[in-house]
Amino acid sequence: MIYNSNQIQDIIPHRYPFLLVDRIEQMDETTITGIKCVTANEMTFMGHFPEKHVMPGVLIVEALAQTGAVLLLSKEENKGKIAYFAGINKMRFKRQVIPGDVLELKVEFTNSRAGIYFANVQAKVEGNIVATGEILCGLGD
Incomplete structure (x- = not known):
């Protein structure tokens, strides 16, 4: 293990109930x-769904985005910034x-252009x- 949940909270701003990694x-x-x-x-x-629990797809995507944010924001040049969604393709x-x-x-980050980072994502x-x-995500202050 590289980071536990406490260490992840030192890198990204998410907290319960929205910390998804x-x-x-x-x-x-x-x-x-x-x-x-x-x-x-x-x-x-x-609420999703009380009688048949299913994790919403948007939360799976958010969990993937938070995971990617940990990588981007753990880099020295990005410390203290926030990662924002810029797009979702072919999910x-x-x-x-x-x-x-x-x-x-x-x-897996594959490219960056004009401050936008592109990543292929997979959940198993x-x-x-x-x-x-x-x-796709961008970084802001």
Whole structure:
């Protein structure tokens, strides 16, 4: 493990109930892998859906974005900044994510232009792909 949840909170500004990455397991200059442990006691499941818990796809995308933000904001030149969504492309969802699942969140930054960072993202549960796509983000103060 590279970062635990307390260390992640030192890097990105998100807090409960919207901190959606629990630990970082791998990180290099362009790629990062995080983990989100999905539990039934999360506020999301009070309304989505109370009788059949399913993690919303937008929260899976947010978890991927937060994982990518950890990589960008852990770089010395970006410390103290905030990562903002700039776009989501070709996002596809392959299966539902439910309490008890452990999401593996992989983000690979592929390019940057005019202050916008492009990343291929993939979420898996037990080695099976649950979501893939591309996210774009920008950094601000």
